[in-house]
Amino acid sequence: MIDEKRLIILTQSAKYDVSCSSSGSRRQNVPGGLGNAAFGGICHSFTSDGRCVSLLKILLSNKCAYDCQYCVNRRSNDVPRASASPEEICELVAEFYKRNYIEGLFLSSAVEISPDRTMELLLDTVIRLRKLYRFNGYIHLKGIPNADPLLIQRAGAYVDRMSFNIELPSERSLKLLAPQKSKNAIVKPMRLLSSADFKENARGRGAGKFLPAGQTTQMIVGASPETDGQILRLSQGLYDAFSLKRVYYSAYIAVNPQSRYLPAKSANLLREHRLYQADWLLRFYGFTAEEIVREDGFLDEEYDPKCAWAVRHMENFPVEVNTAPVEMLVRVPGIGIRSAYRIREARRRTRLTFDDLKKMRVVLKRAKHFITADGKFFGEENFGRMKTLLALQETNENAEQLSFLTGNEIEKSVITGEI
Ligand code: SF4
Incomplete structure (x- = not known):
């Protein structure tokens, strides 16, 4: 032995x-x-x-x-x-x-x-x-x-x-x-x-x-x-x-x-974390590497890669959840693959409202800036304020995901998942 x-x-x-x-x-x-x-x-x-x-x-x-x-x-x-x-x-x-x-x-x-x-x-x-x-x-x-x-x-x-x-x-x-x-x-x-x-x-x-x-x-x-x-x-x-x-x-x-x-x-462990998130987008969300990175070739640290892409492409938003194709729904921050398919299923039967989306576990605090539901928009109309709100949410979520404190250093755990 x-x-x-x-x-x-x-x-x-x-x-x-x-x-x-x-x-x-x-x-x-x-x-x-x-x-x-x-x-x-x-x-x-x-x-x-x-x-x-x-x-x-x-x-x-x-x-x-x-x-x-x-x-x-x-x-x-x-x-x-x-x-x-x-x-x-x-x-x-x-x-x-x-x-x-x-x-x-x-x-x-x-x-x-x-x-x-x-x-x-x-x-x-x-x-x-x-x-x-x-x-x-x-x-x-x-x-x-x-x-x-x-x-x-x-x-x-x-x-x-x-x-x-x-x-x-x-x-x-x-x-x-x-x-x-x-x-x-x-x-x-x-x-x-x-x-x-x-x-x-x-x-x-x-x-x-x-x-x-x-x-x-x-x-x-x-x-x-x-x-x-x-x-x-x-x-x-x-x-x-x-x-x-x-x-x-x-x-x-x-x-x-x-x-x-x-x-x-x-x-920086945050870079590793962002790469895992971006990798997820490549494999399951239909994004390409060119779309996800900034002009300088790097991922944003401030927002997760899907949110960063959406903020850079506000010309695509808001999308109406009752009519948008699934490929577009999955690009909305706060709507994951499963939620997008749930939305597609549910809207066959009824015209969806924000209350319906809540029940479908859409992360509305994030998604609301990028969607309308039955023509209604509940997001922040001021672009600067919206970016600040999203960045704050990101910071809070990252804080929840912090795996530990080592001395004065805050390190972030590696997570993967729907974003
Ligand atoms: S263990 Fe692997 S990575 Fe390390 S020196 Fe040897 S070959 Fe290189």
Whole structure:
């Protein structure tokens, strides 16, 4: 069984990967308090059917042969090193599962010796888990770029989800900050995982269905100079090309203050939060990256991206809720996808008023500035005052969403959802 010292090193080293939903939290325990969200080890993720599962989040090894500037596990960093054998990880998963600590595994690794060697060990681990330990829980495996495609294909037949991190928003930044990696080496396995032939040929190579929970990726934000527009265009391209389930955005954490290529300070978490909101608009609301960002290529900090777009395009408003197409209703701040469809259903039967909208859970304090209902307008007619009201609401809502206070610093939690 793995000893406690190595377990701490390997779980702590994995905590910077945000591809699990709870990983963004940095709330620490306080004297007399209970729990510590900043500590590595267990994280949460959502399965394809929407269930939230707790996962053991661990690296097989943090002994990295690569030297990515932004990474705590980089070769040149003087940190305690450890690795575990596939058997040790399997024992740990089985023990934790039996004790009801976890429902699944998030397994990643630094590149120990070579990509192929590391991928072989990861594959060995998941095969043992499925075949010897008969473990049927959720497994999310981080793939190793440049590893042999056959190893990746076999792994895909044993795990629920796999991800290759795109890491940085441009090839130029990748070359500068992660010189041993290349865009091609990262994109190639993503393309393979999304190809029907690759999936088909994987049949018989493993235990079950090929990647039932699909693939995701992660991008570091704020370590390099790309704009939000560049980041969102890249995400849009990845969603379109590889049918990704999610792109995760990870605000850069200054773990390497000596580097002359990196910002001295960690990136603003509000930027990460706005990118998640914008990503939601790309995937579900029919927006394009070009529409969402400002002229300078960045997202507004003051308002959420949908509200910011609406404020910049008041020529489209107000819209009459009884006649506007659904594609326009979902662009109204305060009307989400579900509300838009509820409105469309309800107006077939009756002419909707503001009271009806209230019952449909439309966020009227926001939406009222952008709609009429049965010809009536209850919003603020003065544009300047309306913007102030919206900004105040945004500040109050953000305050409610604040996950914690750290010293004098107020940090914002990463949330996603209908906006
Ligand atoms: S490959 Fe780069 S990002 Fe991954 S563990 Fe090694 S140094 Fe860190």
